[in-house]
Amino acid sequence: MVRFLGFGAGLVFVIALLVAALLPREDVPADPIKAIHEHARSAHWQHDGPLGMGVFGTYDRAQLQRGFQVYKEVCSACHGLRLVAFRNLSEIGFSAAEVKALAKAKEVPSINPQTGEAATRPALPSDHWPNPFPNEVAARAANNNALPPDLSLIIKARPDGQNYVYSLLTGYDKAPPKGFDVPQGLHFNPYFHSVNIAMAKPLNDGQVSYADGTNASVDQMSKDVVAFLRWTSEPELETRRQVGVGAIIFLGILSLLAFLTYRRVWAGIAH
Numbered sequence: 001m002v003r004f005l006g007f008g009a010g011l012v013f014v015i016a017l018l019v020a021a022l023l024p025r026e027d028v029p030a031d032p033i034k035a036i037h038e039h040a041r042s043a044h045w046q047h048d049g050p051l052g053m054g055v056f057g058t059y060d061r062a063q064l065q066r067g068f069q070v071y072k073e074v075c076s077a078c079h080g081l082r083l084v085a086f087r088n089l090s091e092i093g094f095s096a097a098e099v100k101a102l103a104k105a106k107e108v109p110s111i112n113p114q115t116g117e118a119a120t121r122p123a124l125p126s127d128h129w130p131n132p133f134p135n136e137v138a139a140r141a142a143n144n145n146a147l148p149p150d151l152s153l154i155i156k157a158r159p160d161g162q163n164y165v166y167s168l169l170t171g172y173d174k175a176p177p178k179g180f181d182v183p184q185g186l187h188f189n190p191y192f193h194s195v196n197i198a199m200a201k202p203l204n205d206g207q208v209s210y211a212d213g214t215n216a217s218v219d220q221m222s223k224d225v226v227a228f229l230r231w232t233s234e235p236e237l238e239t240r241r242q243v244g245v246g247a248i249i250f251l252g253i254l255s256l257l258a259f260l261t262y263r264r265v266w267a268g269i270a271h
């Protein structure tokens with residue numbers, strides 16, 4: 001009897017499982033944001049060498065300096081660059097005097113030696129780029145509760161970083177699809193993961209005036225600032241590639257020598 005009851009209970013479970021497995025499932029509704037979100041457009045990056053392989057290629061110093069100008073005059077109002085010291089800017093072609101002048105124009109937090117009170121002083125070449133806001137609370141308060149991230153490593157922090165940031169900066173002109181409401185205080189940008197970004201369109205044609213006469217279109221400024229941010233995320237790119245190519249040549253020669261040695265050692269041995 002007990003065995004019969006046990007069998008019956010088991011059967012009920014088996015039937016329930018079968019019914020559950022065979023019943024048609026409700027379709028998971030498609031995420032409407034995914035349909036609007038667009039993948040980054042690929043741009044040509046001179047510092048990634050032929051075909052963008054990333055094996056050869058060096059930074060264009062003039063472009064890096066233009067990009068720095070865009071960062072300094074536009075982005076630095078909201079975004080920090082905490083991993084870059086003023087003296088690092090000599091690596092993109094600024095002279096020691098220019099670096100000093102650039103540093104001096106910025107104030108960094110300090111302590112008044114007489115009173116011990118918090119104060120500021122002009123930056124020195126050894127100082128890092130100061131954050132535009134004293135802390136996260138102040139940064140959020142000024143930006144509709146969104147936090148502008150530090151840009152030092154942003155190109156490495158996002159997948160396909162260069163193309164992504166380039167697309168983001170040039171992606172404000174697309175109109176949202178019909179019936180799509182952009183929440184108040186946000187801006188439509190199909191390249192941002194949620195397609196609504198708290199950063200207003202930062203660049204407009206002619207926003208900076210380039211000393212070398214390059215036309216400051218949104219596209220050009222975006223490319224330049226992305227090249228500059230690539231440099232801040234990867235200042236060692238050129239050395240890394242030089243060492244890499246050298247190492248491959250060295251290993252090639254070593255392999256050849258090893259092969260010749262092998263032939264020599266085995267030459268007299270009958271098969």
Ligand code: HEC
Pocket residue numbers: 070071074075076077078079143146147148149154158165168169196197198199200202203225
């Ligand atoms: C008025 C302030 C302001 C300016 C100027 C500004 N940004 Fe932003 N930025 C923001 C805020 C706020 C966010 C955060 C957006 C969010 O989380 O929705 C942001 C986010 C970003 C992001 C991150 C996007 C992500 O994937 O998380 C990048 C990259 C960026 N900005 C680049 C730039 C560049 C380059 C410039 C200069 C051309 C610039 N920003 C100028 C306020 C600003």
